[in-house]
Amino acid sequence: MNRFSLGIAFFVVQFAHVQAHATEHVVEQKNKKFVVKQLNVTVGDSVSFKNSDDVNHNVFSLSDTKTFDLGSYPKGQARKVTFDKAGMVEVECAIHPDMRMEVNVK
Template identity: 35%
Template structure:
């Protein structure tokens, strides 16, 4: 009898292992000039895996900038907006994926904001016009934002995935098709190239229209 139950356990473990094991996916993103691209969002759409439990994230404000500059979250995430500066900020967005406003405040507002629709959300501050931040909300189960070297590490069970790329300077601020990638059991290293629009003048503070320009581009984003 003991041997029978042991056999059942071995069969169950064998059947479950393909679902539980995940292979490393090392991603490198560069621009059209071959330079490493920071703040690029990469998502992998596949049949396996969905986030579990309460989804939470923070979008801080430090040195009169949003930190991080680009935040990627899964649809249904509650985001807090702490203010680590010693001055007050008033955070808002007019983006179709999420319209909200946090009145002038210091510290951390008591209630987080629910991001319940996929799409690009452009953040601004009514007090400091140059402050721009971005929240990329996705239904895809695996995603992340590249670091200063344009690199990102994900994990995914073996299989075929469809990649999507996005960056604040992507054409019309639209997600870009990254085609299919196949993740083998040993893992994958994959390079992506993303064509960017030229930046406006390199000013230390963006003009008052910076939020408006970013919002107009984000308004074209086709959130499902």
């Protein structure tokens, strides 16, 4: 094995390691609130936001760490976002301005 292929092999092993340990968290939206106010996750983890209310919710963030917009969706649906960078992410609902939570990515 030459130096180059050794480097590739090392990269693949590292990548597999990260993938194997990525966790999918679930945060429910219920009674017009995120059921968790603060969530600690590891870089590479994803969070699935599940709407358990009779009204539509939206999930978005304008944070520098992770900017996203999952759009609006009804009861029973869940949409997922992966956090690939460390930092604090404030998550909001565009329909209900009081709905907020923080994801702390470490």
